[in-house]
Amino acid sequence: MQIADRAGFRLSKNIRDNLLEIFLAALDQVNGRHVVSQYLNSSQYEHAAPAVVAIGKAAQAMMLGAYDAFGQKPINQGLVITKPGHLDYPTLECIGCKGLEGGHPIPNEQSLAAGYALIEFISQLPVDRPILFLISGGASSLVEVLPDGISLDELSRVNDWLLASGLPIKSVNSVRRKLSKIKGGGLLQFVACRSVDALLISDVQSDDPAVIGSGLLVAPGLIANELEGLVLPDWIQGLITRCDISPPVSQINASLQVIANLDMACKAAVNKAEELGYSVVRHDGFLCGDAEVAGKYVARELIEGASGIHIWGGETTVQLPANPGHGGRNQHLALSAAQEIAGYKGLYLLVVGTDGTDGVTDDAGALVDGKTVERAFLEGHDSTDCLCRADAGRLLAASGDLINTGPTDTNVMDLVIGLKFE
Numbered sequence: 001m002q003i004a005d006r007a008g009f010r011l012s013k014n015i016r017d018n019l020l021e022i023f024l025a026a027l028d029q030v031n032g033r034h035v036v037s038q039y040l041n042s043s044q045y046e047h048a049a050p051a052v053v054a055i056g057k058a059a060q061a062m063m064l065g066a067y068d069a070f071g072q073k074p075i076n077q078g079l080v081i082t083k084p085g086h087l088d089y090p091t092l093e094c095i096g097c098k099g100l101e102g103g104h105p106i107p108n109e110q111s112l113a114a115g116y117a118l119i120e121f122i123s124q125l126p127v128d129r130p131i132l133f134l135i136s137g138g139a140s141s142l143v144e145v146l147p148d149g150i151s152l153d154e155l156s157r158v159n160d161w162l163l164a165s166g167l168p169i170k171s172v173n174s175v176r177r178k179l180s181k182i183k184g185g186g187l188l189q190f191v192a193c194r195s196v197d198a199l200l201i202s203d204v205q206s207d208d209p210a211v212i213g214s215g216l217l218v219a220p221g222l223i224a225n226e227l228e229g230l231v232l233p234d235w236i237q238g239l240i241t242r243c244d245i246s247p248p249v250s251q252i253n254a255s256l257q258v259i260a261n262l263d264m265a266c267k268a269a270v271n272k273a274e275e276l277g278y279s280v281v282r283h284d285g286f287l288c289g290d291a292e293v294a295g296k297y298v299a300r301e302l303i304e305g306a307s308g309i310h311i312w313g314g315e316t317t318v319q320l321p322a323n324p325g326h327g328g329r330n331q332h333l334a335l336s337a338a339q340e341i342a343g344y345k346g347l348y349l350l351v352v353g354t355d356g357t358d359g360v361t362d363d364a365g366a367l368v369d370g371k372t373v374e375r376a377f378l379e380g381h382d383s384t385d386c387l388c389r390a391d392a393g394r395l396l397a398a399s400g401d402l403i404n405t406g407p408t409d410t411n412v413m414d415l416v417i418g419l420k421f422e
Helices: 013-029 032-042 059-069 089-094 109-123 152-165 169-178 234-243 262-275 291-304 329-341 372-378 383-388 392-399
Strands: 051-055 078-082 097-101 131-135 196-201 255-260 280-282 308-314 347-353 365-369 414-420
Touching (some): 032 059, 032 196, 051 109, 089 097, 097 109, 152 169, 291 414
Parallel strands (some): 078 097, 280 308
Antiparallel strands (some): 347 414
C-alpha cells in the first residue's frame, strides 16, 4: 500500500516517515487477509469446504485470507459485498467468488440489490452446506433488505440524519437495526438449519458483535434495547413504529469470533515505535465524543506530556452544520489539535482512520504540526471558520497535510499518533 506524499515537503522526512511507518505496522497487524488466514490455520475450524460470504470494507481481503487458509483452492461458492473501489473482479473470479458493490456510507439501490443477492445466494446453497461469514465495518450500509412500510428514500433520509447527528456508532446502528429485515439477527431466518460461523473485524468500542455490521447474525434476544433513552426526531420514531418488525426466532446460534480490533492495532503501533527507538506512552481509555474537543485534549496531552511517541485509539463524532464543507472526523480532530499546537516546535500529530477513509472523503486523515495553521492562513484559510463549517479537509489540503492511503483491507476505527521531541 502506498501512502500519498502530500505532507512530505512540509515536515522533516524522517519524522514523517517514522509516524507513517508506525501507522502501517498497526494496519499490518489487523490486515483482513492476514487475520482470517491466521485464525483459520490456528483454530479447530472443522468444515473443509464451506460457502463463504464476506461483507464490509475489508471483505475482499478477508475472503483472500480464507482462500489462503483453505490451501489456495477456489472457494466452493463465495460472495463478496464491499464498498465501491474495493473490488478486484479478476482476482475474485480466479478464486471462485462473485463480487458486488453496495452503497456507503448511505444505503442505495446497490445496497438493496446486494441484500437480495445475499438472500438468494444463501437460499440456493444445499441445506447441509456450512456457511462461513467474514464481516467488517461498513456492512451496515453496504447490504440491506427493507421491511414493509419503509422506502429507500426514507431509509436514506434516516441515515443522512444519523451521520450528521454526532451520535456514536452504537446508537446509529441501534436505529438501523429497527429499520431492516436482516440486521439485528434478521439474517438468521434465511440461514435455515445450516451451520454458521462468523469471523469479525471490530470497528466498534467493546467489540460487540451486535453493533458490528448492525448484528446481522446476532440472535435478537442477545441484543439490548439501546433505543431506550435515545432522543430521535418524531419522523424517525414514526418509521420505527410503522415497521415494528421482530425477526422470527431462529434455532440457529451462529458462532461469532472477533479476530481483529483496535487494541491489536495500538499494541502493534507501540511495538513499532519502540523498535524505532522511541519512548512510548499508550494513553488509556477510548478516545470518543466531539472531535473538536478531542483534538484539543490530545494536543494538550502532547504539549504537557513526556517526549516520545504518544498513541490514542478510538472514534470521535462531528455534529454537522446545515451545509457542511469537506472533511471527516479525523480531519476535524486534526485541525482542532493543530490550533492548539500552533507555534510549538517539535510537535506532530497523525490522525487517521484505519479503513483509509474519513467521512465522505478519499483521505484517511491528516498529519499536522505547529505550522499547519500558519501555512493554511497564507493560503487564505481560517482554521476557526473551517471548523465551524466542518470544512477541515479544504484547509488541510491547502496546508499540505492530508494523508491518503487508499483501501487498507481493514477497519478498526481511528488512530492518533503524536510525536514530541525537544
